[in-house]
Amino acid sequence: MRIFLIGMMGSGKTTLGRQLAGQLGYTFVDLDEYLVQRQGQSINQIFEQYGQEHFRKLERQALEEVVQKYDKAVISTGGGAPCFFNNIEYINQHGTSFYLDVPVEQLAHRLLAHGLQERPLLTGKSPAELNLYLTETLTHRKQFYERATYTLAGANTAAQSLLRLLNQ
Numbered sequence: 001m002r003i004f005l006i007g008m009m010g011s012g013k014t015t016l017g018r019q020l021a022g023q024l025g026y027t028f029v030d031l032d033e034y035l036v037q038r039q040g041q042s043i044n045q046i047f048e049q050y051g052q053e054h055f056r057k058l059e060r061q062a063l064e065e066v067v068q069k070y071d072k073a074v075i076s077t078g079g080g081a082p083c084f085f086n087n088i089e090y091i092n093q094h095g096t097s098f099y100l101d102v103p104v105e106q107l108a109h110r111l112l113a114h115g116l117q118e119r120p121l122l123t124g125k126s127p128a129e130l131n132l133y134l135t136e137t138l139t140h141r142k143q144f145y146e147r148a149t150y151t152l153a154g155a156n157t158a159a160q161s162l163l164r165l166l167n168q
């Protein structure tokens with residue numbers, strides 16, 4: 001079984017994915033981390049050198065490779081991953097997807113606390129700009145995220161809800 005976590009930047013995909021994989025005894029794969037290892041470059045460097053369009057192609061390739069390599073894994077995707085090409089269909093064909101639906105105010109709060117510098121789409125934004133960017137981006141991406149097999153709403157209960165669902 002493959003479990004895919006999808007949702008906005010700051011929704012906790014990487015954090016929850018790691019915890020969950022540990023609890024289930026599954027392999028943990030973070031798609032961004034996989035891409036960084038594969039390319040030998042940070043996400044910032046990939047965006048800087050090749051631009052977002054190329055990043056999306058690399059991200060799709062990474063998704064296919066990860067699916068080929070692991071069939072018992074928790075896979076945390078990057079926030080944009082399900083929203084390009086037919087990635088959300090691909091994800092749902094190869095596993096069960098969970099949308100971590102976290103309110104924009106909470107996303108912004110977490111991302112500002114963590115610092116914006118590792119996420120090229122956010123770097124340099126003021127709090128007001130960040131709020132606006134997240135709101136607009138979510139408006140566009142919602143249609144993809146909502147195609148997840150399950151939606152987990154409410155930030156802090158996500159891990160518990162997920163484990164409960166998996167234990168059913």
Ligand SMILES: Nc1ncnc2c1ncn2[C@@H]1O[C@H](COP(=O)(O)OP(=O)(O)O)[C@@H](O)[C@H]1O
Pocket residue numbers: 007008009010011012013014015016076110111113114155156
């Ligand atoms: N449930 C949570 N409650 C509070 N903060 C969280 C939670 N999950 C993640 N965070 C924090 O939010 C930031 C982004 O988390 P991360 O797991 O990298 O999200 P994503 O991979 O979805 O972008 C990190 O600083 C992390 O510590």
Ligand SMILES: O=C(O)C1=C[C@@H](OP(=O)(O)O)[C@@H](O)[C@H](O)C1
Pocket residue numbers: 007008009010013014032043077078079080081118119120121
């Ligand atoms: O939402 C996005 O377009 C992105 C999200 C990031 O991953 P996280 O969602 O794990 O921050 C990373 O893939 C890249 O910076 C682009």
Ligand SMILES: [Mg+2]
Pocket residue numbers: 013014030032076077078
């Ligand atoms: Mg992440």
